[in-house]
Amino acid sequence: MSIHLASITLHEIRLPLVEPFTISSGTMENRRILLLELCDADGITAWSESVADDAPNYNPETVDTCRTILKKWLAPRVLGKTFADPGKVDAAINQNIRGHHMAKAALEMGCWGLEAERQGKSLSVLLGGIRETIITGISIGIQPSPAMLVKKARGAFAQGYPKIKCKIRPGADLAFLAAVREELGPDAEIMADANNAYTIADFDHLVKMDAFGLLMLEQPLAWDDVFRHAELQRRMTTPICLDESITSLDRAEDMIALKAGRIINIKPGRVGGFTASKAIHDLAEKHDIPVWCGGMLESGIGRAYNVALASLPNFKLPGDLSPSARYWAQDIVRPEWTMSPKGEVTVPRTKPGLGIQIDRNRIDNLTVRSETLTA
Ligand code: OSB
Ligand code: MG
Numbered sequence: 001m002s003i004h005l006a007s008i009t010l011h012e013i014r015l016p017l018v019e020p021f022t023i024s025s026g027t028m029e030n031r032r033i034l035l036l037e038l039c040d041a042d043g044i045t046a047w048s049e050s051v052a053d054d055a056p057n058y059n060p061e062t063v064d065t066c067r068t069i070l071k072k073w074l075a076p077r078v079l080g081k082t083f084a085d086p087g088k089v090d091a092a093i094n095q096n097i098r099g100h101h102m103a104k105a106a107l108e109m110g111c112w113g114l115e116a117e118r119q120g121k122s123l124s125v126l127l128g129g130i131r132e133t134i135i136t137g138i139s140i141g142i143q144p145s146p147a148m149l150v151k152k153a154r155g156a157f158a159q160g161y162p163k164i165k166c167k168i169r170p171g172a173d174l175a176f177l178a179a180v181r182e183e184l185g186p187d188a189e190i191m192a193d194a195n196n197a198y199t200i201a202d203f204d205h206l207v208k209m210d211a212f213g214l215l216m217l218e219q220p221l222a223w224d225d226v227f228r229h230a231e232l233q234r235r236m237t238t239p240i241c242l243d244e245s246i247t248s249l250d251r252a253e254d255m256i257a258l259k260a261g262r263i264i265n266i267k268p269g270r271v272g273g274f275t276a277s278k279a280i281h282d283l284a285e286k287h288d289i290p291v292w293c294g295g296m297l298e299s300g301i302g303r304a305y306n307v308a309l310a311s312l313p314n315f316k317l318p319g320d321l322s323p324s325a326r327y328w329a330q331d332i333v334r335p336e337w338t339m340s341p342k343g344e345v346t347v348p349r350t351k352p353g354l355g356i357q358i359d360r361n362r363i364d365n366l367t368v369r370s371e372t373l374t375a
Helices: 063-078 086-094 101-119 123-127 146-159 174-184 200-212 227-235 249-258 274-286 300-309 360-366
Strands: 003-023 026-040 045-050 133-135 137-140 163-167 189-193 240-242 263-266 291-293 344-346 367-374
Touching: 003 063, 003 086, 003 101, 003 360, 026 063, 026 101, 045 063, 045 101, 045 300, 063 086, 063 101, 063 367, 086 101, 086 274, 101 123, 101 274, 101 300, 123 300, 137 146, 137 189, 146 163, 146 174, 163 174, 174 189, 174 200, 200 227, 227 240, 227 249, 249 274, 263 274, 274 291, 274 300, 360 367
Parallel strands: 137 163, 163 189, 240 263, 263 291
Antiparallel strands: 003 026, 003 367, 026 045, 133 344
16 A cells, blocks of 8 residues: 545634633633645545644644645645655655644644555554553643642542643642642642743752652653753652653653653654654653653544554553543544543544544534645
């Protein structure tokens, strides 16, 4: 089998979150999502999603930069060309095009989705995944008070989530985490994610978090820092998990060599797609570094790719892969993603392709702009 794309249609939709989601760098309310509809020369179709949002507050990319880069630079590298397998697309779109991983990932992962569709195999099986279910966690945005966070955390555990991640920032950290630990007991799996809200001036403050028995502390320092995290990790017993900083296999090697963290959050959108994600997964496995799959408030389409990736063997910790209803009043796929009472999402390993149907009508209703690119 091979990949031969005839057209790529970019659909930009607006999808309102059921509740605003606040992290240290901003609030998301009404997601702008760029969807890709890839069609090959035989008329087979696959959909994929860019995880960029409106604002460049996670990394430098936005929906608008993704559209521009896809149109002018990436689509011309694949449209009308033939690739023996989807693993060959990564090299073609990376040669002399720096950065823009979210744009690259949407296209590269779409080619994996298309190949799975062509072979009539599930994306998980095509990738080499082994898990039938993924343990999921919930990421809870910054709340107005410790009491509100405790309430949300209780509700999440009651729903079956085995792990909760609390977003933190200076002024909404120690008292909030202390309250959750106090109210939910010593066995509750709790972690925190700072999304770069701290600097080296905060090390004494951050070390105090060791008292809360967190599963890990995610990305406390700058979005592109590895070196300073190593100094912080030397001072903390809590394992540091890097998210924003791990943009490539090289950065993962840096983290391991510098001992700048003990866990990696892999988001395929951040590292440029599945080929890069698998390389980081394999490297981490060799070094006994567990990985887990992060999320970027994806629609059901992006979620299908994350679920497939998280079925690889070294995804050993619960992923930020909550069910559709945690994010949306109505998702854009059928069936919607659900979670068992034990906090598991089922990997659709017996269904071809993404394992879900695209709700074309709903997408059309949500679309604010679309355009088709051809060779
Ligand atoms: O840092 O993991 C993050 C959402 C947007 C930007 C950054 C992050 C997140 C999340 C959401 O934590 C996790 C999810 O999709 O459920
Ligand atoms: Mg994070």
